[in-house]
Amino acid sequence: MSTKRKRRLVIAGGVITAYAVGTVIAQRRGYRFGSSVPVRCRSGHLFSTIWIPGASVKSLRLGMWRVQWCPVGRHVTLVSLVKDADLTDAERAFVAGHHDVRVP
Numbered sequence: 001m002s003t004k005r006k007r008r009l010v011i012a013g014g015v016i017t018a019y020a021v022g023t024v025i026a027q028r029r030g031y032r033f034g035s036s037v038p039v040r041c042r043s044g045h046l047f048s049t050i051w052i053p054g055a056s057v058k059s060l061r062l063g064m065w066r067v068q069w070c071p072v073g074r075h076v077t078l079v080s081l082v083k084d085a086d087l088t089d090a091e092r093a094f095v096a097g098h099h100d101v102r103v104p
């Protein structure tokens, strides 16, 4: 195997490891991932979205932040993950009723 190819494999392995470790750390901190994850946009709008670590095509990843469409304010903005435990019952109900398009 050439040195160049080996280096590429090491980089790919590092990226996968970083995603895996980041996901475990986030889950330990109380964040959850899946098809209905509560998020808050920069304008304070709450809604739910699909958030699968390392498997998104419709948004730009920035760790716990990402750029995507906010269905509440109808704008493209920076959204961040919200811990389920940080939401009030009213907020949780609002989130359940506001989900963006079901395409990861």
Ligand SMILES: [Zn+2]
Pocket: 041, 042, 043, 044, 045, 070, 072, 073, 074, 075, 077
């Ligand atoms: Zn918004």
